[in-house]
Amino acid sequence: DNYLEEAMKMRNLLEEFRGNHGLRPPTILGVRENVFTGSVSSLALFMSNQETSFVTLAQRVLANPLKVRMHYGHPDVFDRIFHLSRGGISKASRVINISEDIYAGFNSTLRQGNITHHEYIQMTVLTVYIFLYGRAYLAFSGLDRGISKQAKMSGNTALNAALNAQFLVQIGVFTAVPMIVGFILELGLLKLQLCSVFFTFSLGTRTHYFGRTILHGGAKYRATGRGFVVRHIKFAENYRLYSRSHFVKALEVALLLIVYIAYGYTDGGAVSFVLLTISSWFLVISWLFAPYIFNPSGFEWQKTVEDFDDWTSWLLYKGGVGVKGDDSWESWWDEEQTHIQTLRGQILETILSLRFFLFQYGIVYKLHLTGKDTSIAVYGFSWVVLVGIVMIYKIFTFSPKKSADFQLVMRVIQGVTFLTIVAALCLLVAFTDLSIPDLFASLLAFIPTGWAIICLAIAWKDIVRRLGLWHSLREYARLYDAGMGMLIFAPIAVLSWFPFVSTFQSRLLYNQAFSRGLEISLILAGNKANVEF
Incomplete structure (x- = not known):
């Protein structure tokens, strides 16, 4: 979490404890988590995308303007003296309190702490997101309303019923729009993979x-480990x-x-x-x-x-x-x-x-x-x-x-x-x-x-x-x-039975260098059985 690139930013980040962030000084500095292993495979990419959606897009809104952000995950920085002098953050029950993360934020807020979110540690363009959010809102609400009115005027009840059913799932689709638009903007449309399946x-x-x-x-909590496997x-x-x-x-x-x-x-x-x-x-x-x-x-x-x-x-x-x-x-x-x-x-x-x-x-x-x-x-x-x-x-x-x-x-x-x-x-x-x-x-x-x-x-x-x-x-x-x-x-x-299916799967799951290495390993392995990759 704190590799060399991030460590060089820590001095500027720690200065935020001295800054003015409201009525009370900050006790937890929230930052986004830079998952640098996202290019290993499709699954790693999907999980890093999930981090971007939850730890970045959602947490920045919870911090400002809502002021209800709690603690999440590894990247946040704690005011150690503040928390140790107010009972600490550990919990006694490992059955009720399965995850320790959110309760640290609860403790900090209940003890008159202030939790902030700082975006500059991983740069982004906020104004572009605001523009695209507005375009997405117009696409999902205004245009569909116009089509619905036209369907009623023409007596097209089937289209009207279909549009009414669409509004039932509009909220779920709309919550995914920020992440989709953000990835298209930053990475390009061709980077879309089988994340929906995952x-x-x-x-x-x-x-x-x-x-x-x-x-x-x-x-119960099932440990997944942090190994590269x-x-x-x-x-x-x-x-x-x-x-x-x-x-x-x-x-x-x-x-x-x-x-x-x-x-x-x-x-x-x-x-x-x-x-x-x-x-x-x-x-x-x-x-x-x-x-x-x-x-x-x-x-x-x-x-x-x-x-x-x-x-x-x-x-x-x-x-x-x-x-x-x-x-x-x-x-x-x-x-x-x-x-x-x-x-x-x-x-x-x-x-x-x-x-x-x-x-x-x-x-x-x-x-x-x-x-x-x-x-x-x-x-x-x-x-x-x-x-x-x-x-x-x-x-x-x-x-x-x-x-x-x-x-x-x-x-x-x-x-x-x-x-x-x-x-x-x-x-x-x-x-x-x-x-x-x-x-x-x-x-x-x-x-x-x-x-x-x-x-x-x-x-x-x-x-x-x-x-x-x-x-x-x-x-x-x-x-x-x-x-x-x-x-x-x-x-x-x-x-x-078809060799090209395996080749396509390897290229879909891994980056190009790893896919080539896997193909070479298969050639060198020949007909040897029980070869693990």
Whole structure:
């Protein structure tokens, strides 16, 4: 934080303690943080951009004219005598006070301190920002108002409705305008990269753990370190980190979008569907593939093959005493349930899991087979079909170890069952109203229902264990994780077949010098396995 260039400015900065900044002398000098590692990779650039938005653009307004700036992060300079003579800045509770930064500002303000912000330590052009803020405000408010009036005069209700919906998100867009305009002004338009993907994914992380803390408590600080590390993260490790926080939620949103496209209706047709759902599809793609897009060498074929072997080994390895979640899916699955510890948490998880049953309840009445029948018997029959599917799965996954003869009998039973199912489906499609789209719709209905059953069983796992169903439930959960993993891994494997995808990713993530070094390293490595970059 205080390298040579910054140290040469410190004498001038410390003189601000002598200056006149209001009724009271300053006790904390706020400055912007110069993140000089932003050119290492795209992720480093995105985080430095986040610093510019929060620590610079927002903090300068909080300091002047609002006078409510508190302490943030490393660059601020403290009046040591002032704070040590007034109780210090440390806090006793590491659970309640997870971050120590903001409380230092609280203490300073409550003890009649004065916190300022000084921009000259990193020069900027304030008047240009004011001009561009005004232009952005005119673009977002005045012009749209004129179009809305014209739509009302011409009777164009669809355009009017679209504009009204746009105003709902205008506040969120407007808050990002200063950062976007500032980067275009200072760095140029061509410097824009996949920051939207990164921060959309980051938003999912905050949302998941904030919600889990509200439901179950137990907030904790995860240290990320300050090391300079560029290495390939295995597919299984990314899946363990983001499965429940991002992948499950992304697939849930994708299912909702598919249902909306299949059964929804708008006056504008396909164009309206695209306009209404494009942001949601962007959210789905970001939450599913962002960890692999920003993963170094994520689309190298050799790395992909190694990741698949590691993924299958982790998925099929049995857990036990002393086996960590990094080595076994079963141990990881048990660790993912540790946050549910209270009756309140069990009840809340139950209530939230009930939403998955809405898929089945809505889709079964849209099938061609059911026609216009809306009786409750249709929904009840769908549960009979679901139980039958579960029993068939148990038949196909049952593998006795008693004798070779019994295994042969089971293989015959499984083969006969498979042929019977295929013949029955063909007859139903040929002689009843059941159609091929109905089969896919049924799959769309039963997948969320199965996940809801798994979530409910996890919430009440003590009862499920007493009933002797825990082992079967774990196998169904393994099937779901295997399906989700393959759904995410398949596009990565396909893109890894094309060498230019990996080259494009390396050039996107890193600067030109590092990208060339990475290509040379790959050439020198040849066919050597397990080479880390």
